[in-house]
Amino acid sequence: EVQLVESGGGLVQPGGSLRLSCAASGFTLRGYWMHWVRQAPGKGLVWVSRINSDGSSTSYADSVKGRFTISRDNAENTLYLQMNSLRAEDTAVYYCARSDAFDIWGQGTMVTVSS
Amino acid sequence: DIVMTQTPLSSPVTLGQPASISCRSSQSLVHSDGNTYLSWLQQRPGQPPRLLIYKISNRFSGVPDRFSGSGAGTDFTLKISRVEAEDVGVYYCMQATRPWTFGQGTKVEIK
Numbered sequence: 001e002v003q004l005v006e007s008g009g010g011l012v013q014p015g016g017s018l019r020l021s022c023a024a025s026g027f028t029l030r031g032y033w034m035h036w037v038r039q040a041p042g043k044g045l046v047w048v049s050r051i052n053s054d055g056s057s058t059s060y061a062d063s064v065k066g067r068f069t070i071s072r073d074n075a076e077n078t079l080y081l082q083m084n085s086l087r088a089e090d091t092a093v094y095y096c097a098r099s100d101a102f103d104i105w106g107q108g109t110m111v112t113v114s115s
Numbered sequence: 116d117i118v119m120t121q122t123p124l125s126s127p128v129t130l131g132q133p134a135s136i137s138c139r140s141s142q143s144l145v146h147s148d149g150n151t152y153l154s155w156l157q158q159r160p161g162q163p164p165r166l167l168i169y170k171i172s173n174r175f176s177g178v179p180d181r182f183s184g185s186g187a188g189t190d191f192t193l194k195i196s197r198v199e200a201e202d203v204g205v206y207y208c209m210q211a212t213r214p215w216t217f218g219q220g221t222k223v224e225i226k
Contacts, residue, residue: 035215037164045156045164045207047215059213095163100211102176103156105163 002104004096009109016086016113019111022079022096030054032099038092039108048094049081054055064090077101086113096102117141119208121218127226131169134195136221138208143188152211155193158220159204167206168193200225 008020022034022088037047049070050059069082079096091113100106118141128134136155144151155168166175168184171191181196195202203225208218 044205044218045158047207047217050213050215061214097164100152100215101169102156102164102167102209102211103164103166103169104186107163 002086003096004104004106006094006096006106007095009094009111010115011112013082013085013115014087014113015050017082017084018086020083020094020096020097020109020111022081024054024077024079024098027098027104028074029072029077029079034057034070034072034099035096035097036070037102038111039095040092043092045062047094050077051079083111085102086111116214117144117212117216119210119216121192121208121219121221123221124219125222127224128195129226130142130200133146134198134202134223136193136206136208136223138186138191138193138218140189140191140210144210145188145199146212148207151193153184153186154209154211155182156209156217157202157204158205158207159201164203164207179199187188195223198223198225 005023030062035050051070056074067085093108095108096106117129120139122137153171156164157167158164183194205218205220212225
């Protein structure tokens with residue numbers, strides 16, 4: 001079965017860091033661009049970041065630029081999102097999604113930034 | 116950035132009746148390669164989003180044929196021919212011109 005499974009979410013204080021992981025199974029990650037999308041409680045979807053298939057090119061939303069870093073380990077079939085200098089407004093469910101078609105989504109991992 | 120505007124934001128429908136959601140982009144979504152990268156996603160309560168339609172009108176694998184997409188340029192529509200109980204949720208349009216942006220979402224509920 002083709003699926004994505006996120007992990008690494010949790011409660012963190014403002015200014016803290018977290019690293020999210022997105023493990024792919026049922027397909028080879030290396031063939032796809034990958035994205036992170038977030039959804040604040042009760043709100044809509046917001047694109048966060050994207051990485052190309054070999055990791056040589058990345059893009060970020062202005063709201064996270066300079067604080068978040070997307071990366072991937074194709075050998076481990078895993079996508080990552082390193083989140084530093086976290087703010088209350090980063091509180092959201094974070095989803096990874098496959099390709100520019102966003103055809104496969106993970107179930108999401110909750111990140112709560114609060115003191 | 117391209118702004119995606121959906122109407123209505125809420126759509127109460129009777130089971131078995133049709134539903135329609137409109138999505139307008141702030142600029143043309145026609146890519147230089149000739150394709151239009153407009154997709155529709157469904158998010159059922161408590162679930163992650165799911166791809167329904169890509170490139171305006173192509174149903175993704177496993178999507179029932181009661182879902183259809185149409186449109187061109189800046190105006191797009193998602194139609195559900197006969198709403199079923201499992202269709203309750205929030206529907207998002209999204210465009211895949213960088214940076215990727217989503218509509219605000221339209222909540223479909225049963226009357």
